[in-house]
Amino acid sequence: MATTAMLGAAAVGSGLVPPIGCVSTRPDFAPVALAGFDELVFGGHELVDTSLLKRAEQLVHARVVPPGLPALVESDLRAADEEIRLSPMATAGDQRSAIGDVITDLEDFRRRLELDTVVVINVSSTEAPIPYGLPQHASLRALLRALDEGTAALPDSSMYAYAALSADCPYVDFTPSTGARLPALAELAAERRMPYAGHDGKTGETLVKSVLAPMFAQRALRPLSWSGTNLLGGGDGATLAEPGRADSKIQSKRRMLAEIFDHETHDAVHIHNVPDLGDWKTAWDHIMFEGFLGVRMTMQFTWQGCDSALAAPLVLDLARFVAAAHRAGRHGPLSDLAFFFKDPLGTREHGLDRQYERLVHWAHGLGGESA
Numbered sequence: 001m002a003t004t005a006m007l008g009a010a011a012v013g014s015g016l017v018p019p020i021g022c023v024s025t026r027p028d029f030a031p032v033a034l035a036g037f038d039e040l041v042f043g044g045h046e047l048v049d050t051s052l053l054k055r056a057e058q059l060v061h062a063r064v065v066p067p068g069l070p071a072l073v074e075s076d077l078r079a080a081d082e083e084i085r086l087s088p089m090a091t092a093g094d095q096r097s098a099i100g101d102v103i104t105d106l107e108d109f110r111r112r113l114e115l116d117t118v119v120v121i122n123v124s125s126t127e128a129p130i131p132y133g134l135p136q137h138a139s140l141r142a143l144l145r146a147l148d149e150g151t152a153a154l155p156d157s158s159m160y161a162y163a164a165l166s167a168d169c170p171y172v173d174f175t176p177s178t179g180a181r182l183p184a185l186a187e188l189a190a191e192r193r194m195p196y197a198g199h200d201g202k203t204g205e206t207l208v209k210s211v212l213a214p215m216f217a218q219r220a221l222r223p224l225s226w227s228g229t230n231l232l233g234g235g236d237g238a239t240l241a242e243p244g245r246a247d248s249k250i251q252s253k254r255r256m257l258a259e260i261f262d263h264e265t266h267d268a269v270h271i272h273n274v275p276d277l278g279d280w281k282t283a284w285d286h287i288m289f290e291g292f293l294g295v296r297m298t299m300q301f302t303w304q305g306c307d308s309a310l311a312a313p314l315v316l317d318l319a320r321f322v323a324a325a326h327r328a329g330r331h332g333p334l335s336d337l338a339f340f341f342k343d344p345l346g347t348r349e350h351g352l353d354r355q356y357e358r359l360v361h362w363a364h365g366l367g368g369e370s371a
């Protein structure tokens, strides 16, 4: 997904391809001052050292990227490669020093490249949930003490959120991992006046559900059971084959129905790793619902999507919107970005249409001076 986003930004920025799938390019956002695709610069942390060009070629092979495109943006990919480091989470001795390394890296990146804003976006593998309400995460003070004592027990996503906010970088979680969702980190964001957004990009099955579920609710029809089966491969499929990590994803995917309907629905989400599918995903949803006089009916849909191609443009949208929010002085959880997420921060609104209206309204409030 990260490679697709970087390659896609270079291709869109140089006019080689149209920005299909990039919400921020819709006419509704024309009055909003957003950074141009050609102004975005990328850096990142990785666990492997495969070059971006090689990864891009693998994406061509997987039919995600058109043949010939990586060669046309080779210099952009090489420039981004220069800014990709091995994650200190893999090597640092303790959490405090790993966080310190990330802060140094972010500050150095911003200074060397003379950037106005650095938005940190988590697109790494989904983590298992952590126990809720640990005392060392309850306040910034408790967390600082725990970091000194080596008892902080932060998941990697939260270490990155901590580092980002401390380095005055807005943080976005495109995954269902914990990230900034700890009271201590909310306090840190408030103290640093930094915005943050999440959680878990709404790219496929959940996107369709967020259109259909409000339809059933508004027509006063009662879904009795909604069973979703997700078949996927690639790194995501392998990650979600681990039960703990799958739990995070399933919780995130299930939140919407529980909050849209005021009756109990038998709501099941299954995720299966099918390595041969690679970056492609099939979701099959079976909805049994009740109408007037209790008559039972069924609706089914099948979604076949390319995960990277669906997610990458949203990652670019989020970078543009969150950078603009930061410039406009917004801070705290950006609940108006719910449109992009399965498990949105700070709101119970899941209907896509209403989320879109809210996004447009919010974006217009960011101002229209030049980016």
Ligand SMILES: O=P([O-])([O-])O[C@@H]1[C@@H](O)[C@H](O)[C@@H](O)[C@H](O)[C@@H]1O
Pocket: 200, 201, 202, 203, 204, 205, 206, 207, 230, 232, 236, 237, 253, 281, 283, 307
């Ligand atoms: O948006 P959605 O299709 O409900 O959920 C998606 C998954 O099922 C998908 O295939 C996976 O790769 C992504 O992590 C994403 O979360």
